[in-house]
Amino acid sequence: MAGTSAIAIQRNIILEAIRSTSNGDWKVLVLDEGSKRLMDGVVKEDDILGVNVTHVEQIEDQRPMNPGMDAVYLLTTLPHIVDCLMADLERRRYRRSFVIWTSVLRPNLRSRLENSTMARNQIAHTIVLNVDYFPRESHLITFRDPWSFPTLFHPACNQLVREHLGDLAQKEYPTIRYYSPRSPTHEASVLCSHLARFVQLELDNFAKCHKDFPPLSTRPRGILLITDRSMDLFAPLLHEFTYQAMVQDLLPLREGSNTYYRMPNSRNDDAHEGKEMELSETDDVWVKYRHLHMKDLLEEIVKDFAAFKAKNPQFAESDNPATINTIKDMLAGLPKYQEGKEVYTLHLSMTQDAMNVFQNQKLGDIASVEQSLATGLDEDYKKPKNMADQVVRLLDDDGVTFPNRLRLIMQYLLYRDGLLQADTQKLLAHAQLPAQDGEVIQNVELLGANILRAIKETRPLAKPLFNKKEPMVPPAEESGLSRFDPAVKVVLEEQIRGSLDQDIFPFTKPHLDAAGGLMGQENVSQASLRSAKPTWARTRPSATGPKQRIIIFIAGGATYSESRACYEISEAYNRDAFLVSSHMLTPSLYLRQLGDLSVDRRQLNLPADRPKPKAPDHLFENNTAPPPPAPPKQPTSHSSSTQLPAARLQALSLNSNEGKRVGSTNGAASLDDQSMSNSVSSSSKSVKREKDRDGEKKRKHHFFGSKK
Secondary structure, three states: OOOOOHHHHHHHHHHHHHHHHHOOOOEEEEEOHHHHHHHHHHOOHHHHHOOOEEEEEEOOOOOOOEOOOOEEEEEOOOHHHHHHHHHHHHHOOEOOEEEEEOOOOOHHHHHHHHOOHHHHHHEEEEEEOOOOOEEEEOOEEEOOOOOHHHHHHOHHHHHHHHHHHHHHHOOOOOEEEEOOOOOOOOHHHHHHHHHHHHHHHHHHHHHHHOOOOOOOOOOEOOEEEEEEHHHOOOOOOOOOOEHHHHHHHHOOOEEOOOEEEEEOOOOOOOHHHOEEEEEOOOOHHHHHHOOOEHHHHHHHHHHHHHHHHHOOHHHHHOOOOOOHHHHHHHHOOOHHHHHHHHHHHHHHHHHHHHHHHHHHOOHHHHHHHHHHHHHOOOOOOOOOOOHHHHHHHHHOOOOOOHHHHHHHHHHHHHHHOOEOHHHHHHHHHHHOOOHHHHHHHHHHHHHOOOOEOOOOOOOOOOOOOOOOOOOOOOOOOOHHHHOOOOHHHHHHHHHHHOOOOOOOOOEOOHHHHHHHHHHOHHHOEHHHOOOOOOOOOOOOOOOOOOOOEEEEEEEOOEOHHHHHHHHHHHHHHOOEEEEEEOOEOOHHHHHHHHHHOOOOHHHHOOHHHOOOOOOOHHHHOOOOOOOOOOOOOOOOOOOOOOOOEOOOOHHHHOOOOOEOOOEOOOOOOOOOOOOOHHHOOHHHHHHHHHHHHHHHHHHHHHOOOOOO
């Protein structure tokens, strides 16, 4: 899909920041554990070699003294990392230091550096970025923070919420709207309003300090929509039959910096003996098909395979129709095309494994009932009948797994907006579920659901968040299992059309932003926010101009169906819609995290409850190891520093092409200070040139822990 890629944005921001410090000289790049994870996800070794970096070190590790060489620090803003930096400065480990922070320092840490004579003398330049996030895909960003869910919703974590929301506010000068439930009954209903206020305050304070923010741009003003998991409680429970969501739900994938699937060995079916394959943005088949319905996916893979076979004459021997098994057998005979074989084999294996689970667990029957519960309409888009009987019949079916029974009961409770306690117990008895699953159901109340209904209570069914529209044509059988649209998709559509209800999504600055948000002010460029007159919204802007960026942030976790919705909206309305969340949820993880809401907080082992990390003791010890030889200064003339992206995560909000240098110290060391380099003798320079030529081929081995 054409458009902006969050991965490319972050990569360019980081590399431009490092490049701006080089001034043509070679430097050491120093990372910490957190910034290394950021780099591993978006930057390759060759990219680092291209910005005059000799090798990479980690600040927590034991390192030799290297007083003859400059260092570029790319660091996260944790207190113990600041301690590590101060230890390096105290030891004068490097000649000069250029410090790049991945986010804004807390005031006490910033004051510590500003008030330190040692830091002022040794830090030649300071840059503040806002790149402390992890782009999983071009339009999907997470903070890899699964602890956000219990922190926001666990009753014993109330005192942690404000600090947690304050941290989230540093991640993202767009127009801001936030989710406000109609009739809130849960304590966490104020999360979105608090987070929106924190974000607005951060942006306003930054704009006061930087008169050129936001930078001039012809791009329409961006929109930030803030919501949380409670807005849509069906999305994490439903069975989704698009490729990515389906395999995330049904297959044993391993999550790391990317997603991995272990294919069974061709000689046996022991999954532990197979090869682990990566699902990432570099896999063209995965990127092309991950949002297709499984029925369409199978057809497309067979078509692609037929085209692949036509290009390779060795496939023309058999006239038998292609099936999943025959395709896999034929691919096994293609050692010459190993890479293509592995990619196709991976996706053929995954689709076959997912369809086997679909058949064995009777997911077609389950999904038919789920769609009626989630939409409140049957296949004919009429009010469904006998839903209780249909649910009980599935609960009594031995072919329905226990987790699917729990998901079904929870959806029925959401559909009914609560049940009598006795009726809930009967459903659990039919499903033969253990008592702890009853706690999982009960904990949904903490997210705003009504679970219990009193005897003779006449409470009407809950009004849906948005009115459902009947399709123009009757749905096909397969699409009848995918009638449900996550609330995220409806919110984005209503926002683009200018019809998003202000009662449900108010503005943080209603007196300034309401007219723009409802009458197309979002289509005005950021260069003319104060002078432009409102114009009626265009749902389909020009394809040649820069696209408006819409960020929807979901606190407490997002689903892959919601991620798919952002891609679909981007394509349909010529926008760049980004989904941002603390972490990605699968149904199994969602159920597990719901269960944790009734666990004693001490058993959760939250990061906030762990001992604070400290700088390693060895950083303060004497180190007599000889430093590695520094490479020579390049003979080419020094180029001027490139402007850097402005702080406050303009990668997302949304001006990644413009930049600004946001901080610089004025100590004795500066980019033009050559006094220390003049002390290097000419003989040592010649030796270094020889070593540089000999070591050029070896430099890649210094980067990161493993080859990317």
